[in-house]
Amino acid sequence: MTIITxxxxxxTIAQAALQNVLDPEIGLNVVDLGLIYQIDFxxxxxxxxxxxxxxxxxxxxxxxxxxxxxxxxxxxxxxxxVQLEITFDPPWSHERISDEGQIFLNQ
Amino acid sequence: xxxxxxxxxxxxxxxHKVVLPFxxxxxxxxxxxxxxxxxxxxxxxxxxxxxxxxxxxHIMALGWxxxxxxxxxxxxxxxxxxxxxxxxxLAYASFVLAAVGIPLLVYGFYFFNLGWPxxxxxxxxxxxxxxxxxxxxxxxxxxxxxxxxxxxxxTAALWLLLTTVIGLLLLYNFTATIFPKxxxxxxxxxxxxxxIGWLLLLVMGVGSRLIPMFLISKYSNTKLLWxxxxxxxxxxxxxxxxxxxxxxTAFYFIPAIAVFLAIALFGYYCYSSYGQRIRKxxxxxxxxxxxxxxxxxxxxxxxxIIIGWLMAGKSNPQLVLTYGFIVFYxxxxxxxxxxxxxxxxxxxxxRAYHLKAGVGKTPNPNNLFSSRVFNAMAVAYxxxxxxxxxxxxxxxxxVLQIATLFLLMTAVLYNWNVIKLLFHKSTxx
Numbered sequence: 001m002t003i004i005t006x007x008x009x010x011x012t013i014a015q016a017a018l019q020n021v022l023d024p025e026i027g028l029n030v031v032d033l034g035l036i037y038q039i040d041f042x043x044x045x046x047x048x049x050x051x052x053x054x055x056x057x058x059x060x061x062x063x064x065x066x067x068x069x070x071x072x073x074x075x076x077x078x079x080x081x082v083q084l085e086i087t088f089d090p091p092w093s094h095e096r097i098s099d100e101g102q103i104f105l106n107q
Numbered sequence: 108x109x110x111x112x113x114x115x116x117x118x119x120x121x122x123h124k125v126v127l128p129f130x131x132x133x134x135x136x137x138x139x140x141x142x143x144x145x146x147x148x149x150x151x152x153x154x155x156x157x158x159x160x161x162x163x164x165h166i167m168a169l170g171w172x173x174x175x176x177x178x179x180x181x182x183x184x185x186x187x188x189x190x191x192x193x194x195x196x197l198a199y200a201s202f203v204l205a206a207v208g209i210p211l212l213v214y215g216f217y218f219f220n221l222g223w224p225x226x227x228x229x230x231x232x233x234x235x236x237x238x239x240x241x242x243x244x245x246x247x248x249x250x251x252x253x254x255x256x257x258x259x260x261x262t263a264a265l266w267l268l269l270t271t272v273i274g275l276l277l278l279y280n281f282t283a284t285i286f287p288k289x290x291x292x293x294x295x296x297x298x299x300x301x302x303i304g305w306l307l308l309l310v311m312g313v314g315s316r317l318i319p320m321f322l323i324s325k326y327s328n329t330k331l332l333w334x335x336x337x338x339x340x341x342x343x344x345x346x347x348x349x350x351x352x353x354x355x356t357a358f359y360f361i362p363a364i365a366v367f368l369a370i371a372l373f374g375y376y377c378y379s380s381y382g383q384r385i386r387k388x389x390x391x392x393x394x395x396x397x398x399x400x401x402x403x404x405x406x407x408x409x410x411x412i413i414i415g416w417l418m419a420g421k422s423n424p425q426l427v428l429t430y431g432f433i434v435f436y437x438x439x440x441x442x443x444x445x446x447x448x449x450x451x452x453x454x455x456x457x458r459a460y461h462l463k464a465g466v467g468k469t470p471n472p473n474n475l476f477s478s479r480v481f482n483a484m485a486v487a488y489x490x491x492x493x494x495x496x497x498x499x500x501x502x503x504x505x506v507l508q509i510a511t512l513f514l515l516m517t518a519v520l521y522n523w524n525v526i527k528l529l530f531h532k533s534t535x536x
Contacts, residue, residue, distance in 0.1 A: 021465050024456055024472050026323065026386060056320055058186045062117045064457055068465030075466065086117055094325065094385045105323075105386045 003031075004038040004051075010077075011039050014048070017076040021068045024061055028104050030069060034096025037087065041080075048073055050084045053092045062086065119191035121181050123458045125198045127529060129178025130451055132206055133443075134525040136170025141511070141518040143217075148507035151499050154424045155431065156291055162217035167435040168301060169232065170209045173267070175443050176309060177201060177239060179450055180260065184243065187316055188257045190250025197242040204235035221281040229275040236271050240264045255332045259312025262340065266304025273297045296350050302434055303366055304343050307403070310442055311335060311373050314400070318377055321393055321449060322384040331376055338369035356417040363410055370403045390473065391481060396445030399438055406433045429499045436514070437492060444488070444521065448481060451528050459533035475531050476524045484520035487513045 005011035018036060019029045030036055030052070038051040052069060054062045066084055073082045097105065140163050147159040184192050192198065208231025215225025243264050247257055274297055277290040286293060315332055318324075342365030349358050377400050381389075389397075409430040416423050452472035460469045491513030498507035 020468065022469075022471075024453070024464075024469075025321065027471055055323060058189060058316070058320070060120055060182075060186050060453065061457070063120065064461045064464055066117065067461065071465035094323075097385070105388075107388055 003036050005040060007041040010041050013076060014039050014073055017072045018069060021065070021072050023055070023065060026055070026105075028097075028101050030065065032098040032101035032104070034098065034101070035065075035092065036069075046080045048077060048080050048082045050082060051087055052084065053087055055092050057088050057091075119185050120457065121185060121192045121198070122195060123454050125192075125195050125202075126178050126182045126454055128202050128206075129174050129181070130447070130525065131529060132202070133171050133175035133178065134522045136166050136174060136209070137440075138518040138522050140166040140171060141514050145508075145511040145515050148498070148504050148511055151428055151432075151507055152502040152504060155427045156294070158216055158219040160428070160431075162213045164431060164435065165216055166209070166213050167439070169205070169212070172306060172435065172439045172443065174205065174209075175447065176306070177205070179313070179446065180239075180243075180309070182450065182454060183313055183317070184246055184260075187254070187260055187313070188247050188250040189252040189254070190246060193242050193245040193249060197238045201235045201238040201242070204231045204238065208232040208235060215278075221278060225278055226275075229271070229278050233268075233271050233275055236264075236268050240268055255329050255336065256312050256316045259308055259315070259332070259336060262336070263305050263309035263312060266300055266308060266343070270297060270301040270305055273300065296347065298431075299346060300343065302406075303339060306439060307366070307370075308336075308339055311339075311369075314396075314442075315373070315376060317446075317449075318393075318396070319380040322380055322389065323386045324380040324384045326376075326380040326383040328376060328379070331372060335369045335372050335376075338365045338372070342366045342369070356414060359414050359417075360411070363407065363414060367404075367407050370407065373403075374400055391478065391485070392445045392448040394445075395441060395485065396449065399441035399445060402433075402438045402441055405437060406430055409433060425499055425502065429496055432495060432499060436495065440488070444485070447521075447525065448476060451525065452476060455528050455531050459531055463533060470534070476528050480520050480524050480527075484517050484524070487520065488517040491517055 003011060003015065015031050015036075018031045021030045022028065023030065023033055023035070026033065033055070035054065036050065036052050038049070040049040041047075042049065050069065050073065052066065054065065059065070066086055070082045070084050074080075143159065143163050143166070147163065150157045150159040181192060181198050208228045211224045211228030212232060213228070215221055215228060243261055247253075247261060250257075273293065276285050277293055277297060280286050280290045280293075311332075319326055342362035345365070346359070346362040349362070377397060381397065409426060413423070413426050413430060416426065452475045455475055456469075456472040463469055491510050494506055494510035494513060497503075498505075498510050
């Protein structure tokens with residue numbers, strides 16, 4: 001589970017905020033589930049670019065999860081606008097789940 | 108690095124306003140059917156062509172099974188066809204027409220008044236199914252994504268339409284001459300188009316998408332699903348041909364074997380999905396759903412026995428009654444129990460929390476209903492189910508009455524949890 005970023009410090013803060021965003025079906029947060037691919041910060045235009053995926057392209061909760069990611073980041077970085085992109089290239093795979101996530105799913 | 112062109116590929120959910128009335132209607136129908144069952148135990152010691160048995164069968168098949176499947180299907184169409192539902196208006200029309208038509212038809216059967224109430228009921232039900240088929244067809248054409256699951260669902264809808272059209276003609280056949288023989292003669296065809304063409308095919312089409320999705324499984328096997336599709340549809344077409352052109356009951360084993368093979372392969376598909384799941388813990392609702400897959404084989408065992416009796420030139424109404432009960436109160440009811448509490452909590456959660464997720468801690472969809480009530484319902488259901496079969500086979504009114512008490516308890520507990528979900532108010536943890 002590696003998140004590509006251009007700002008390690010802010011990415012750590014963003015990840016902490018996203019720990020509260022759960023996939024409601026699985027009960028695991030989007031970071032440990034490996035749904036977040038990239039978080040870039042544009043300090044000039046005050047924008048955050050997020051590339052994320054879903055466990056399946058046909059996830060009926062997809063809209064809800066992506067909106068929750070956007071809201072969580074906007075509440076943390078209040079002066080920045082979030083631009084979010086859902087991608088399935090590459091598709092999500094279980095290798096992206098963090099060690100903590102694996103322990104949770106194996107319970 | 109990432110393909111931004113796919114950013115609009117999120118599933119467009121059907122509004123809960125379209126879907127929830129179907130669930131509510133189905134829950135009430137299950138309760139009503141079980142109350143009628145409680146007061147009609149004597150009917151289950153007689154021939155299956157009995158007004159009360161026909162009334163209960165049609166509440167279970169249409170009010171319970173079909174209404175909840177139509178509701179879930181409107182919700183799942185975007186997931187299955189990878190597009191959006193064409194028209195909410197047609198979905199509402201489908202609900203209203205069926206909601207008015209089903210009680211009229213059931214009234215007609217219960218009091219064996221097969222004149223205008225039953226006939227208008229049948230016409231309205233057919234109009235409801237036409238609305239559904241048209242909505243589904245246009246949604247699929249507009250989505251332009253063809254996949255095996257969507258083909259299963261659309262074919263199932265066509266079998267449903269054929270079933271209800273035949274049903275309407277059989278109804279008119281009671282008061283006018285439509286067919287060369289009496290309506291009872293055509294009942295097996297009408298029943299099996301509905302049970303296998305509509306219910307089984309649809310459950311397999313939807314289940315083959317949802318079971319791996321809910322288990323978070325890596326398993327996928329489109330070729331196997333096409334084989335299952337061919338076996339079921341081939342079996343049904345063969346059944347129709349045999350019915351029209353052959354009098355030899357021995358041949359009926361062939362379509363029955365085709366369906367048996369399809370169910371066995373679907374069981375293998377589910378088992379493989381289960382084996383390759385990423386999440387090890389499987390919740391109670393999924394366990395009930397997976398159990399209902401194995402329960403598909405139970406009615407078939409009875410079907411083989413019934414065909415055997417027919418080949419010997421005998422008939423056994425008790426076996427036919429047990430077969431019907433196992434289909435509607437067994438397999439269909441078990442799968443609805445599992446899938447109701449797998450899909451409905453998500454629809455309600457989306458309605459209550461879609462604007463709140465990410466702001467604070469929200470409850471899990473599984474916390475929106477009582478798992479204790481669900482477990483108590485499952486125990487009461489199993490007891491009622493087993494006792495009822497024993498009661499029919501032994502022709503014992505006492506055993507049937509005890510069984511229906513358990514089933515009544517089941518229906519009350521099911522409705523309790525459904526109402527708890529439907530009237531859920533959002534609360535942040």
